[in-house]
Amino acid sequence: MENILIIIIVFLTSILFSMLGVGGAIFYVPFLYGTGMEILSAITTALLLNIITSGSAAMLYLRKKMVDLQAAVPLIIFAAIGTQIGGYLARLTPVNVLLLLFSIQMILVGTEMLFARLEKFYAGKELSGRNKKYLIIIGGFVIGILSGLLGVGGGSFVVPMLIILGYGVKRAAATSGFIVVFASLSAFLAHVWTWEPDITLVLYVGVASFIGAQIGSRLMYSRIKAGTLRKMLGVLLLIMAARILAGLF
Numbered sequence: 001m002e003n004i005l006i007i008i009i010v011f012l013t014s015i016l017f018s019m020l021g022v023g024g025a026i027f028y029v030p031f032l033y034g035t036g037m038e039i040l041s042a043i044t045t046a047l048l049l050n051i052i053t054s055g056s057a058a059m060l061y062l063r064k065k066m067v068d069l070q071a072a073v074p075l076i077i078f079a080a081i082g083t084q085i086g087g088y089l090a091r092l093t094p095v096n097v098l099l100l101l102f103s104i105q106m107i108l109v110g111t112e113m114l115f116a117r118l119e120k121f122y123a124g125k126e127l128s129g130r131n132k133k134y135l136i137i138i139g140g141f142v143i144g145i146l147s148g149l150l151g152v153g154g155g156s157f158v159v160p161m162l163i164i165l166g167y168g169v170k171r172a173a174a175t176s177g178f179i180v181v182f183a184s185l186s187a188f189l190a191h192v193w194t195w196e197p198d199i200t201l202v203l204y205v206g207v208a209s210f211i212g213a214q215i216g217s218r219l220m221y222s223r224i225k226a227g228t229l230r231k232m233l234g235v236l237l238l239i240m241a242a243r244i245l246a247g248l249f
Contacts (some may be wrong), residue, residue, distance in 0.1 A: 014212030021173030083143020087190025113234030
């Protein structure tokens with residue numbers, strides 16, 4: 001029964017996260033850890049789900065030409081370098097420190113999702129030239145380190161960064177979702193050698209996340225207002241952060 005509940009939750013959350021371009025590992029890691037999974041195993045499983053969810057959604061976003069490949073490709077390259085460093089640091093970092101970093105990240109991202117201050121300030125002010133290039137290089141490297149350290153695909157960092165670059169929220173989410181596939185793959189490879197998964201559960205949640213992302217990407221493209229989804233995610237992240245912090249202190 002518990003595995004069925006996990007599969008249902010992964011299916012539903014993959015619908016939401018595929019719309020927002022954040023993959024879902026920011027939710028999957030604390031969720032899987034809360035089911036009793038060891039933290040590094042939870043991180044690796046979450047990264048695999050990130051690859052499946054974001055890859056499934058990216059299939060549609062690429063066909064609809066919503067992905068900015070000129071920004072995505074260099075971000076992927078520098079993030080891939082950073083994730084190997086982050087993966088090494090994760091094995092040296094105590095569990096409580098990782099969970100505290102997760103909570104801080106979720107509070108920051110959740111607050112931004114609720115109030116959209118970055119989007120309001122940077123909308124229509126797309127950067128170009130050297131400033132854009134430098135931000136992509138530095139941002140990609142930092143995002144990679146954080147992705148490898150915290151076991152997230154980086155979408156929760158990429159979307160705000162693309163908004164700072166002047167992208168609209170749907171274009172930022174689509175481009176981020178494409179980037180998350182490769183950033184998650186790099187981080188997954190940094191962790192996979194210590195992974196001892198429940199193969200049956202991983203197979204079922206993988207299928208659930210793929211189908212959920214197919215539904216979510218189509219809803220994002222044609223039906224759902226991004227602002228509504230962003231606020232839903234903001235509330236969810238703040239609730240989860242509060243739950244983790246309550247367990248730490």
